[in-house]
Amino acid sequence: MRLTDGQDIVLGIAGLGTVGGGVIKILEKHAGLLAARSGRSITIGGVSARDRSRDRGVDLSSYTWFDNAVDMAASDTGINVIVELIGGSDGPALALAREALGNGISLVTANKALIATHGKELAALAEKTGADLRFEAAVAGGIPIIKALREGLAGNGVTSVRGILNGTCNYILTRMEREGLDFDVVLKDAQQLGYAEADPTFDIDGIDTAHKTAILAALAFGTEPDIEHLPTEGIRNIAPVDIEYAKELGYRIKLLGVVQQTSEGIETRVHPAMVPISAPLANVMDAINAVVVQGDFVGQTVYEGPGAGEGPTASAVMADIIDVARGQGGPRLGIPAGDLAVATPVPVSKHRGTYYLRLRVEDRHGVMADITKILAEEQVSIESMLQRGRASDGGVYIIMTTHEVVEASVASALERFTELECVLETPAMLRIEA
Ligand SMILES: NC(=O)c1ccc[n+]([C@@H]2O[C@H](COP(=O)([O-])OP(=O)(O)OC[C@H]3O[C@@H](n4cnc5c(N)ncnc54)[C@H](OP(=O)(O)O)[C@@H]3O)[C@@H](O)[C@H]2O)c1
Structure with missing residues (x-):
């Protein structure tokens, strides 16, 4: 439905958690600025969350409350933009999206x-x-990467996109x-400090990054978002x-x-x-x-830039609302x-690249010959x-980097x-990404 000239934007905000609260704060702080930038006044016509009585640090008394978020998208509410900040691929978020659109x-x-x-x-x-359908905040929070791919770089054929897309993992x-420190020690601490969720699976097993990568792939290469065939490994x-x-070899993990165009297809x-x-991504630290x-x-x-949190994510949501306006x-x-x-999914087995391999092996003669024989046979x-000297739990480490290989x-x-x-434990393998 096209907005008519002079028509105000009336928002229905579904989900009043971290991001929803942030959006309301921006609307309250910058009402004049937002109207000037979007050419329309932007007001809130309805809000919805699960628990009406919860204190959210913002005054909701002047907004119409909806127990069922989907009702905000009925055609008689006067709401013309739904802001979905509930989360989840199905359930209420999907029902609301379908009803609104x-x-x-x-x-x-x-x-x-x-x-x-x-x-x-x-x-x-x-x-x-x-x-209109906008989702800037869905990838890399405050960084306008969706806008960059949809607009700023629209004249290009994209050949690759690489991203650090999960602040918790970084x-x-x-x-x-x-x-x-060990992974488990840092994870526990990150949970206490609020950098990681009580259930961190989505972040540390790479699922959150996979969702974002699927969206970037669609925008960069004009393909359907495909989360099902996306090979995903986390950092556990x-x-x-x-x-x-x-570090010793000149890399950072x-x-x-x-997402990369290769001779086999789009990886x-x-x-x-x-x-x-020396690569830009190696120097991106903390939750950035x-x-x-x-x-x-x-x-x-x-x-x-900041990829999550109330301010950065609400900033991206607000930019989308202004674009709709x-x-x-x-x-x-x-x-x-x-x-x-x-x-057509390209299996990782077909990926051509260079690799880091680490083996913990017995400290005796003949070991190196066994290893190099296998490497030669597998080309x-x-x-x-x-x-490197003795590993703490016995044996020695052999560390190798490969030339390009499938x-x-x-x-x-x-x-x-x-x-x-x-060989005393399962060898470690990491892909090297230029
Ligand atoms: N937080 C971030 O830094 C960040 C960054 C980028 C993207 N996102 C995305 O932004 C979305 C929201 O994240 P968030 O961190 O703000 O989540 P959140 O703090 O957990 O808030 C979720 C909100 O949804 C409400 N809700 C749950 N079920 C509902 C239902 N059936 N109907 C209406 N409201 C319902 C909750 O209500 P109650 O408050 O009553 O429980 C809560 O207010 C998610 O899709 C997330 O992936 C978040």
Whole structure:
């Protein structure tokens, strides 16, 4: 539904938690500025959450309360933009999104799970009814990366997008490196300090990064968001010893979301990687997010900033509301939903790259010969090899980096290493990402 000239924006805000509260604070602080920038006054026509009695640090008494958020999207409420800040790929968030867009009411959401899972359906619905669909806050919080891909870089063929998209993981990896601590110790501390959720699975197992990567892939390459075929590894198995050797070799370990055009197709993957210390992503520390985009005409562009939290996320939501008010529509996922291609997933086994390998082995002669024999048979060529003193739990470490090789060869060498008697634990492998 197109806004008419002079028509005010009337928001229905569903979800009054961290982000919802932040949006209301911006609206209260910057009402005049927002009206000047968007050309319309922006008011709140309704709010909804689960618990009406909860103190949210903002005065809600002047807003109409809806027990059922979906009712805000009925055509007779006067609400013309729904702001969905509930979360979750299905349930009330999806019901509200469908109802709003189906009725031609624009939707602004911070919900990466919703867009990664139902993005195509929702974009098609929005395009059918003329509603707008915006989700800047869903990826990298305060960084305007959706806008960059949809607008600023729209003249480019994108060749790759790499991002640090989860502040919790980056915070944990930063502290593991700075303080030489184990993953479990830092995680517990991060939970106490509020940097990690009580149930941290979504963050540390890479699922949150995968949702965001699926959205970036869709925008960068004009493909349907596809979370199902996105190979995803988290940071649970990162050992302090790998962080140390990374440093010695001139790298830093980061959890990355990667989307890359290769000769095999479009690779999308989420995993921890060794990043050269000279690369922009290696120097993004603590809970900060960053994205590096390669475009065929622009070259490399880098975006960095706070990826979560009340202020940064509400800032991105507000920017979307202003865009809806300005009527700056365009295809919701970069190209019309009906033209989005189904990407053929490229299995990680076909990934060509360089690798870091670490083995803990018995300290005796003949071990190196066994290892190099397997590497030669699997056609894995070694760029550098170090042997380091006794490991604390026995044996010695052999650390190797490879020349470019297909991952299937590395995987097969690793499998054969584990069968060797001299190999004392499951070898560690990390992809190196330039
Ligand atoms: N927090 C961040 O830094 C951040 C960053 C980027 C994106 N996001 C995304 O933003 C969204 C909101 O996150 P958040 O951190 O603000 O979450 P939150 O603090 O947990 O708030 C969620 C809100 O949704 C409400 N809610 C739950 N079920 C509902 C229902 N059936 N109907 C209406 N309201 C319902 C809750 O109500 P009660 O308060 O009554 O329980 C709560 O107010 C999520 O999609 C999240 O992924 C968050």
